[in-house]
Amino acid sequence: MGIERSGLSRRAMIAQGAALLALLPACTRAAEPAPAPRWQPEEAKAIEAIPYERIEVPGAQAMARWDALRTARPDVWPVIVGGDEDLARIADQMAMTDLPPAATTLAAAAKLAHPKSLWDLRDKEKADWHGYLKAHPELGPEDEDYVAxxxxxxxxxxxxxxxxxxxxxxxxxxxxxxxxxxLPTVQSFEVPAYLKWGGWNACPPPEIHVAAMRRWGEDYGAEIVGITGDVINMRVKRRPATREEAISLAREQYAYCADIVDQGVEDIATLAAGLMASDWWYFWWD
Known part of the structure; x- marks a missing residue:
């Protein structure tokens, strides 16, 4: 007997089979894996509680979008806070109830004069550390103060x-x-206050950040562009004009953020050279 051939082409048969498969109950078909959640439930809750408008963009477009927002939204200050994990860390920090609100931080910062307030802070930290070592001789002799x-x-x-x-x-x-x-401000230097940013390890408290950035804004047109849980990116409109000025600024920035030298460029002169050659400032606290 000859084999009876269907009038359907191979392509038509495949299409018909796919259509029939689609009619099967979902339980009889292999389910596609659900995408992994971008945040844990408690992280998502903290992010939802951030009281500021948030815009999400591909990382490659973040800088261009920031520049566009500076023109289109003169009523706010945009700040790039990093990727998904960075946003969760910022949200967690803002949720801490023991940190003062922005108004309190700004009022405290208004009474500070940078860089004196920064030097005073570091001197107090040094004195406190020496006092602690004296009270605990089992920790060994005091080390000499490190100077870059x-x-x-x-x-x-x-x-x-x-x-x-x-x-x-x-x-x-x-x-x-x-x-x-x-953020609901037109001043870059107020960003740390609105994010409740700082006050851990060697990272200065928020009011010290505000005072420093206010002065750097006046002297160099420095503006905060990006900030994560431990990094600040600033862009300046004016660079130090001389090596002497650059070295003085580098010493100031070392007192502000020692890790950019100790775990970065290794000496003050190299940091100063970078300040004269670049419109970007980078700070990172371990």
Whole structure:
């Protein structure tokens, strides 16, 4: 007997089979895996509680969007707060009830004169540490106070950091999701107050950040562009004009954030050279 052939082509048969499969109950078909949640429930709750407008963009577009927002939204200050994990960390910090509200921090900062307030803070920390060691001789003798080396002026300044908060620090690949918060202020230096930012390890408390950034804004047109849980990216409109000025500023920034030297460029002269060669300032606290 001959084989009876269907009038359907192979393509038509495949299409018909796919249509029949689609009619099967969902329980008889393999379910597609659900995408992993971007945040844990408690993180998502804290993020939802952030009282500021938030915009999400691909990391590669974060800088362009920030520039556009500075023009389109003169009533707020945009700040790039990093990727998903960074946003969760910012949200967690803002949720801490023992940190003062922005108005309290701004009032405290208004009474401070930078850099004197920064030097006073570091002197107090040093005195407190020496007092602690004296009270606990079992910890051993006191170490000599560490002072960063001036170093030699480099033939080539360090590479410009640019915006770092919208990319992975290890791969330098932009985050798939970067977040921009729109803060209810027109002053860049007030950002740490609104984010309740600082006051851990060697990172100064929020009012010290505000006072420092207010002065740097006056002297160099420095503006906060990005901030994560431990990094600040600032962009300046004016660079130090001389080596002497750059070295003085570098010493000031070392007192503000020692890790950029101790775990970064290694000496004051190299940091100063970078300040003269770049419009970007980078701060990181371990």
């Amino acid at each position: 080396d001036l170093g030699d002026w480099p033939a080539v300044p360090p590479q410009e950091t640019g915006l770092t908060v919208a990319e992975d620090i290890l791969t330098r690949r932009p985050y798939p999701h970067a977040h921009i918060l729109l």
